[in-house]
Amino acid sequence: MLANVNATRMELLRLQKRVALASRGHRLLSEKRDEISRQLIKIARDIQPLRQKVENELSQTFRRFMLARASMEPEHVKAALAVPTKKFSMTMEFASVMNVKVPRLLKEIEGQILCYGYATTSGEMDVALLSLERAFDLLIELAQKEKQARLLAVELQMTRRRVNVLEHVVIPEIHETIRYIHDKLSEAERDNTSRLMKITDIIRK
Structure with missing residues (x-):
């Protein structure tokens, strides 16, 4: 490979610039790698306790339902949940972390989750639906953080390869x-x- 290199001053200057x-x-990519690692560690620390909260909330919700x-007639349960009054929509925005686009999930909610009268329903149904609402909020947050972590992990791997x-x-x-x-x-x-020295000696003679 080196035998094919033009050993000239112009080539030397070109390689020095390169x-x-x-x-x-290398320096900029190393800084990017370190910052992505820091952000990834920060998100990862949040994910585990958040996942535990989601699991606990879903478990509570299931138990309450x-x-x-058990405390209501089957037809009353069906009637209570037949016509929901709460509307939900979600939009996604993107933030930039070291030139990596990470999603932010934004929810828009209208109405109340308790969509029935209280004459034929139990308090446990109220508690169950409110627990489901909390679990849903936590699920959105968890999904957002896990997606961010995946995207940052992929970018971190690519950046490490380039640095190496x-x-x-x-x-x-x-x-x-x-x-x-x-x-x-x-x-x-x-x-x-x-x-030149030989030529000089010849001329002097």
């Missing part, structure tokens, strides 16, 4: 080529100096 650019890119069904390629392949190869050209130019300069 290694400076590669070193700057079972109690509500620059650090262990590209920059060392350029430095090796620069040393090769330096040696060739130094050798050519010594040859020229030797020739």
Whole structure:
């Protein structure tokens, strides 16, 4: 590979500019890698307790619904939940974390989740629906954070690869080529100096 390199001063200047650019890119990518790692660790710390909250809330919701069904007539349960009055919609925005687009889920809610009269329903049904509402909010937050974590993890892996390629392949190869050209130019300069000295000796004679 080095044998095909043009050992000229112009090529040397070009490689010196290239290694400076590669070193700057390595530094910027290393900073990006470190910041993504920091953000990923921060999100990961939030995910585990949030997942535990979701599981607890869903478990409570299920238990409350079972109690509500046990304390109400089946037709009353069906009638109570037949016509929901709460409307839900969701939009997605994107924020940028070190040039990585991560989603933010925004919910829009209208109406009340308690959509029935109280004459034929039990208090357990009220508690169950309110618990479901809390669980749903937590689920949205959990989904948002887990998606952010996945996107950042993918970007982190790609950034690490680029840093490693620059650090262990590209920059060392350029430095090796620069040393090769330096040696060739130094050798050519010594040859020229030797020739000039011989010419000078011939002229003096």
